Amino acid sequence: MAKRLIPTLNRILVEKIVPPARTSAGILLPEKANQLNSGKVVAVGPGARDREGNVIPVSVKEGDTVLLPEYGGSQVKLGDKEYHLYIDDDILGTLHD
Numbered sequence: 270m271a272k273r274l275i276p277t278l279n280r281i282l283v284e285k286i287v288p289p290a291r292t293s294a295g296i297l298l299p300e301k302a303n304q305l306n307s308g309k310v311v312a313v314g315p316g317a318r319d320r321e322g323n324v325i326p327v328s329v330k331e332g333d334t335v336l337l338p339e340y341g342g343s344q345v346k347l348g349d350k351e352y353h354l355y356i357d358d359d360i361l362g363t364l365h366d
Contacts, residue, residue: 276314279357283308336361
């Protein structure tokens with residue numbers, strides 16, 4: 270049975286996107302060529318509460334591709350997959366095609 274993690278408060282569960290190490294023609298790419306640190310949002314918490322008790326919703330939704338900081342987040346392993354847990358404020362932005 271696979272476990273599913275539902276983040277609390279304003280936390281976001283992200284699966285990092287690993288860029289390909291080769292082009293479609295088989296050319297090896299150096300690590301520095303793939304510097305975009307991005308991930309796919311797998312799950313989001315309901316949001317944090319302000320001083321009055323109102324819920325402040327998380328700024329991203331499941332399925333979004335987000336730009337991540339170089340450092341930070343908590344690594345989480347569920348089954349065979351590795352994920353990272355970030356706070357909403359840590360997400361730098363969303364990426365669109």
